[in-house]
Amino acid sequence: MFLLLLPLIVVVLIVLWVVGVYNRLIFLRNQTTNGWRQIDVQLKRRHDLIPNLVNTVKGVMEFERDTLTQVVEARARAVTATGPADAARKEGELSQALGRLFALAENYPQLHANENVKMLQEELSSTENKIGFARQFYNDIATKYNISQQTFPANMIASSFGFKPAELFEITDEADRAVPTVDLSMRK
Amino acid sequence: MNLLEQQAKNRRRTWMVMIVFIALLFFLGYGVDLFYLGTDIPVAGFFAFAIGGVSALASYYSGDRAVLASSHAVPIGEVLTRTSEEDVRLKLTQVENVVEEMAIAAGLPKPNVYVIGDTDPNAFATGRDPGHASIAVTQGLLDALNREELQGVVAHEMSHVRNYDIRLMTVVAALVGAIMLLSDWATRGMRWGGLGGGSRRSGSRDRGGGGAVALVFLVLWIVGIILAPIIGQALAMLVSRRREYLADASGAELTRNPLALAKALEKIEFAADPTESIKRGTASLCIADPLGRKAGLREGFLADLFATHPPMVKRIAALRDMAYAH
Numbered sequence: 001m002f003l004l005l006l007p008l009i010v011v012v013l014i015v016l017w018v019v020g021v022y023n024r025l026i027f028l029r030n031q032t033t034n035g036w037r038q039i040d041v042q043l044k045r046r047h048d049l050i051p052n053l054v055n056t057v058k059g060v061m062e063f064e065r066d067t068l069t070q071v072v073e074a075r076a077r078a079v080t081a082t083g084p085a086d087a088a089r090k091e092g093e094l095s096q097a098l099g100r101l102f103a104l105a106e107n108y109p110q111l112h113a114n115e116n117v118k119m120l121q122e123e124l125s126s127t128e129n130k131i132g133f134a135r136q137f138y139n140d141i142a143t144k145y146n147i148s149q150q151t152f153p154a155n156m157i158a159s160s161f162g163f164k165p166a167e168l169f170e171i172t173d174e175a176d177r178a179v180p181t182v183d184l185s186m187r188k
Numbered sequence: 189m190n191l192l193e194q195q196a197k198n199r200r201r202t203w204m205v206m207i208v209f210i211a212l213l214f215f216l217g218y219g220v221d222l223f224y225l226g227t228d229i230p231v232a233g234f235f236a237f238a239i240g241g242v243s244a245l246a247s248y249y250s251g252d253r254a255v256l257a258s259s260h261a262v263p264i265g266e267v268l269t270r271t272s273e274e275d276v277r278l279k280l281t282q283v284e285n286v287v288e289e290m291a292i293a294a295g296l297p298k299p300n301v302y303v304i305g306d307t308d309p310n311a312f313a314t315g316r317d318p319g320h321a322s323i324a325v326t327q328g329l330l331d332a333l334n335r336e337e338l339q340g341v342v343a344h345e346m347s348h349v350r351n352y353d354i355r356l357m358t359v360v361a362a363l364v365g366a367i368m369l370l371s372d373w374a375t376r377g378m379r380w381g382g383l384g385g386g387s388r389r390s391g392s393r394d395r396g397g398g399g400a401v402a403l404v405f406l407v408l409w410i411v412g413i414i415l416a417p418i419i420g421q422a423l424a425m426l427v428s429r430r431r432e433y434l435a436d437a438s439g440a441e442l443t444r445n446p447l448a449l450a451k452a453l454e455k456i457e458f459a460a461d462p463t464e465s466i467k468r469g470t471a472s473l474c475i476a477d478p479l480g481r482k483a484g485l486r487e488g489f490l491a492d493l494f495a496t497h498p499p500m501v502k503r504i505a506a507l508r509d510m511a512y513a514h
Contacts, residue, residue: 134292
């Protein structure tokens, strides 16, 4: 009797295990999609804030036309980005352009006295932070999702149900990644 | 201990606290039955049981509102519409942004933000789960800290939200308040009812037969009434101390910036005046002891036993260790 039941028990256990792994993968996939959507929301918010900022500082920062155009162009490129890798590169460029703008704005005391500019600057730097934290969360959860797809024996289920690894939101720009070279030899 | 274990533990402990509370109330009510009423059916016992059940449910579902109301916390939106001063508005916008940033970092919905009009820097989180959570900061905290430090404090509170500390601590805070109120009534009732209750008490003892057993129960009952607030207080302390280290650590994990929280704690400790708006029962919820006891200066077993918070010096040292800043 027991020998007859044994295969049945084994089959039931295997089915339960497959269901468990499958559900966990689905849960992680939803979390990953959710995390990506969160980044997207914040990126969109930054795109909306930038024209405001540019219009507010345009009058005062007349002599920084180049930097302002760079910000506007970087924004235009970032809006059309597709997929995490492309977005990461273009948004990285936009962040750099914005950083330059903020650094130059330090030279204009009349901007610091302007409440409107202060509020906009707070909103923009908060949005930068939100993008950073959303990326942190997305990369953590996407890594977890990828690991649970690739480890044995769950990988057999992941591949047979067609789960695909999630793309990480990483810095792909060579300029961002390059280690600064420091020359201390004091040569002329 | 990972996050899921912490959450499970907090859920379990909340249940335990509520069950112990209801049992304690039933015990106290049953005493009234035995020594005052002397009826066969434990009327007061059932009554007390019902009160216990209702207050446990109330503490679970609206303990956060009670805690916020008792510390005069105002929703940040109301404060924003009331003030026209640009600098204040900027600071309020900043704290709201910081809360949203930390919610994103933790992958949780954004909690409600409240401001307490107190000049001492302090903050707490309350609620029953991440979907029903609130974070309250004092005006003094907004004035004393810069953006980064504020982020550290909010991250600390967000970790309390994420690991369900808020559920346990809110239920404990609300029930400790209820116990204090009830034991106050009971001791007053004993003083009044002591005279008239004498004859009934002897009657019940005759019927029960076991005089010694009733006497033991009477002693236990009186001890219970006297000890209830102390037990409640000790429970609240036990619940909160180790959690602070844990929340410091997971808060630093959210911001990846332990030094900012260390600096914030230094500033908070330096300004350790009593936070007058925050009531005693709420103490264990706060980021720093609102009673203004300089925990860092007091050492020894008794000081350790009755502190709601670990010594600030130790917390700051632990955070600096995380940043290799020694």
